[in-house]
Amino acid sequence: MPAKQILSTAYVPCLLSAIYCPIRRFRIFEICPVKHPLSIRDLVNLLYQSRDVVEFLFGNKDSVNKSEILARADMTDDKLEKLVLYEIIHENNNVIGLDDRVVTFIEEFLEIGEVTTSFINDNIQALEENLRYYRIDNNTRFLRNIKRSLKKISSTTSREVMKLHKNIDDTYKNEDNYQIKIQELDKYKQKRDSIISLINESEQIVFEAQGFFNSVIDAELNSIVLELRYVLVRNRDYLNEIQSQIIDYINKIQYQAAIYKKVQRLKELKDYEELKYKTNFVDVVAETPALMFQRRRTLKSRLSLTMLASDRGYEIARKLASRLDLLRNAYRKPAGRLAEGFDKQLEEQSSTLNIEGLVDKFMRGNKDLFQFVTHYKFPKEVGELPLEKRISLFVGISIDYDDKLLITGETGTMDYVNERNQKVKLGYAILKPNIKSGV
Amino acid sequence: MSKIPKQAPEIFGILSRGQFISSNGSKGRLYDIISFEDNFTTLREVFSHTGFTLEHGHNYYYFSQPDEPNQSIEKKLEQFAYYIDVLDFFSSMDKKPTVGTRYRITQIAEECFSNERLKQKIMALSRREKMVDKVADVADDLAQAGFLEQEDEDTYKVMDAIHYLEQVISMITIEEDGEQKNS
Numbered sequence: 001m002p003a004k005q006i007l008s009t010a011y012v013p014c015l016l017s018a019i020y021c022p023i024r025r026f027r028i029f030e031i032c033p034v035k036h037p038l039s040i041r042d043l044v045n046l047l048y049q050s051r052d053v054v055e056f057l058f059g060n061k062d063s064v065n066k067s068e069i070l071a072r073a074d075m076t077d078d079k080l081e082k083l084v085l086y087e088i089i090h091e092n093n094n095v096i097g098l099d100d101r102v103v104t105f106i107e108e109f110l111e112i113g114e115v116t117t118s119f120i121n122d123n124i125q126a127l128e129e130n131l132r133y134y135r136i137d138n139n140t141r142f143l144r145n146i147k148r149s150l151k152k153i154s155s156t157t158s159r160e161v162m163k164l165h166k167n168i169d170d171t172y173k174n175e176d177n178y179q180i181k182i183q184e185l186d187k188y189k190q191k192r193d194s195i196i197s198l199i200n201e202s203e204q205i206v207f208e209a210q211g212f213f214n215s216v217i218d219a220e221l222n223s224i225v226l227e228l229r230y231v232l233v234r235n236r237d238y239l240n241e242i243q244s245q246i247i248d249y250i251n252k253i254q255y256q257a258a259i260y261k262k263v264q265r266l267k268e269l270k271d272y273e274e275l276k277y278k279t280n281f282v283d284v285v286a287e288t289p290a291l292m293f294q295r296r297r298t299l300k301s302r303l304s305l306t307m308l309a310s311d312r313g314y315e316i317a318r319k320l321a322s323r324l325d326l327l328r329n330a331y332r333k334p335a336g337r338l339a340e341g342f343d344k345q346l347e348e349q350s351s352t353l354n355i356e357g358l359v360d361k362f363m364r365g366n367k368d369l370f371q372f373v374t375h376y377k378f379p380k381e382v383g384e385l386p387l388e389k390r391i392s393l394f395v396g397i398s399i400d401y402d403d404k405l406l407i408t409g410e411t412g413t414m415d416y417v418n419e420r421n422q423k424v425k426l427g428y429a430i431l432k433p434n435i436k437s438g439v
Numbered sequence: 440m441s442k443i444p445k446q447a448p449e450i451f452g453i454l455s456r457g458q459f460i461s462s463n464g465s466k467g468r469l470y471d472i473i474s475f476e477d478n479f480t481t482l483r484e485v486f487s488h489t490g491f492t493l494e495h496g497h498n499y500y501y502f503s504q505p506d507e508p509n510q511s512i513e514k515k516l517e518q519f520a521y522y523i524d525v526l527d528f529f530s531s532m533d534k535k536p537t538v539g540t541r542y543r544i545t546q547i548a549e550e551c552f553s554n555e556r557l558k559q560k561i562m563a564l565s566r567r568e569k570m571v572d573k574v575a576d577v578a579d580d581l582a583q584a585g586f587l588e589q590e591d592e593d594t595y596k597v598m599d600a601i602h603y604l605e606q607v608i609s610m611i612t613i614e615e616d617g618e619q620k621n622s
């Protein structure tokens with residue numbers, strides 16, 4: 001691994017102390033006193049104290065300037081120096097970055113980052129070695145190592161498979177450049193293949209060593225082996241799923257790429273005015289039934305009169321009228337509420353007053369129309385008609401049936417007391433039935 | 440027949456205008472309603488009485504009209520020829536239009552400035568004066584048809600309905616002339 005090489009070359013023996021001191025630069029060494037070896041507790045504390053910076057640096061993998069870090073409120077020269085001394089971060093030409101080991105540590109835990117099969121491979125090698133050693137020498141030390149390798153194989157395999165899936169999804173959805181996208185997916189396809197072969201290898205080793213595992217009386221070992229077998233099978237299933245997903249993604253991308261190539265070709269043909277002759281463009285488009293290519297017909301509907309007559313309709317009409325400035329002369333307000341049942345009275349009259357029959361009766365006699373109407377006894381349902389109504393009836397008949405009436409030209413008078421108790425003389429035209437009209 | 444969803448008029452209003460309902464846009468809610476249980480069959484039956492057929496593609500719905508007047512064919516050809524131009528423009532960019540891709544108008548305009556080929560293409564597509572307006576013009580056209588959807592002032596997202604255009608493109612066969620093979 002190149003990263004490891006870089007690290008190991010950076011390790012310089014510390015001349016002042018007996019232990020190897022991984023200080024990279026003599027300059028720092030000169031300023032700083034001897035670095036105390038870190039305990040786990042110190043390391044975790046150190047990471048915790050500088051958690052914000054670690055998070056920031058992990059997020060900004062590229063380049064962060066030293067001044068940018070120092071500008072942070074939670075960072076001082078001393079602190080930075082300390083972090084550099086303990087190699088949590090390293091500084092190179094004023095560019096600050098997290099140490100690779102910290103980055104790997106975080107990535108491993110968060111199951112992100114690049115998929116590496118080497119971890120699994122390393123563990124398989126270790127397992128094989130220790131199995132071999134244990135056969136030679138039944139030392140519990142080797143058994144412990146075997147258990148450790150088995151555990152690690154199962155955890156790293158699961159982790160790498162998870163990472164693989166995450167990365168594939170991420171690449172398909174977020175990589176903008178389709179050429180890079182397809183190459184990346186291809187790379188993951190290969191990684192997937194190598195993980196599968198590592199799984200097979202592990203299974204083979206476990207299978208071959210099954211007799212040996214059985215001979216060792218160790219409950220923990222047995223459960224680890226069982227667990228590993230289960231994990232391997234599950235991951236293989238998962239990888240098969242991933243395989244079909246990768247193929248699906250690649251196909252989709254290639255299909256799309258082909259489409260865009262074709263579009264460009266069609267455009268070329270179109271520019272040469274050859275689209276109609278060299279392709280079946282016309283037929284295909286003509287047979288496309290989707291509505292979208294048709295002339296947009298807007299569906300028109302008429303206003304509902306029922307709605308307009310409703311209160312809501314009135315409100316809308318009013319709003320519109322005021323917008324169009326039609327109300328400037330409208331001093332008339334809508335009439336007040338009509339009395340309850342006003343329409344019932346009218347209804348009654350018109351339904352019970354048989355004017356036709358009344359006229360027929362009149363025609364058979366020889367009275368004058370005014371006297372006939374004012375003295376006519378209406379049926380009970382109609383009730384007693386006041387004089388005003390009788391007069392209006394007289395006028396109505398004289399207009400509607402004028403062809404059946406003989407207008408004599410004479411006038412009569414009638415005395416009558418109105419509502420205000422005034423004596424009034426009423427003049428009227430004398431109308432007789434016109435016998436000649438043939439009734 | 441099961442109950443007709445109450446959103447049927449809303450769905451009809453959109454589809455009858457020739458637009459698409461895609462799963463990955465703001466109309467995703469309607470998409471879900473159509474896809475819910477056997478709503479698709481129900482709605483298809485209901486809308487069939489209006490002379491439109493409810494169709495579905497990969498993650499999108501649209502209306503088709505089987506008996507269409509002949510005079511509209513020319514219009515259709517013209518329209519699709521325009522889409523070829525537009526798709527050609529988009530496929531010439533670094534970022535290809537795939538479902539879910541987001542485009543920023545300013546970003547496209549920027550690319551047009553630096554890429555002479557794109558510049559020529561966009562010039563032919565819109566007569567607006569400023570580059571940004573040209574791009575917005577084209578994007579709005581696509582958005583109106585339902586292939587893109589405007590997310591905010593500057594951002595447009597590619598809808599599932601883009602598959603429809605791809606489908607039509609893939610159906611066209613080009614006469615072999617040694618240059619390009621039909622896929």
